[in-house]
Amino acid sequence: MANVKPTALHKLTGAHKKNPDRARGNEAKPRLGIGSAPVNASAGFSDVWDEVVSNVCPGVLGNCDRLHLEIVCRLISQFRCDPEGTSSAKIGMIEKMLGKLGMNPIDRIKITVPQDEEVRPEDAYF
Numbered sequence: 001m002a003n004v005k006p007t008a009l010h011k012l013t014g015a016h017k018k019n020p021d022r023a024r025g026n027e028a029k030p031r032l033g034i035g036s037a038p039v040n041a042s043a044g045f046s047d048v049w050d051e052v053v054s055n056v057c058p059g060v061l062g063n064c065d066r067l068h069l070e071i072v073c074r075l076i077s078q079f080r081c082d083p084e085g086t087s088s089a090k091i092g093m094i095e096k097m098l099g100k101l102g103m104n105p106i107d108r109i110k111i112t113v114p115q116d117e118e119v120r121p122e123d124a125y126f
Contacts (some may be wrong), residue, residue: 008075009105019026031062031064032063033061033062033063034053034061034062034063034066034069035063036049036050037049037050037073038066038070042077042126044053044077044080044081045073045077048073048077048080049066049069049070049073049074052072052073052101052103053066053069055103056103057102057108057111060111060121061101063084064097068097068100071097072094072097072098075090075093075094076094078090079091079094090115
């Protein structure tokens, strides 16, 4: 199967203008923002959740990404509690998941945020 990119990514990178036939009208999109940390989360986990959400490029996370974000936040919480005891496999998973969120220099260049839209910080939660 070919590497299929979402229409929003094509629009953000300008590929949509060059190849408008790449658009898919029935693409799944988040209905809401990411929201706050799960209710049953510990204080430390909630702090990590807020930190990650505040550092992700605006418009990247939506309500359908909550489970993915929860997993990476739990891994980061475990790492912060015991950095020396964290396996290299867990550290690798943290790096991979943060990369998918555009939270490292190499993966961040793959995310383009339109300059003409005003994004408010509170929009990340609602």
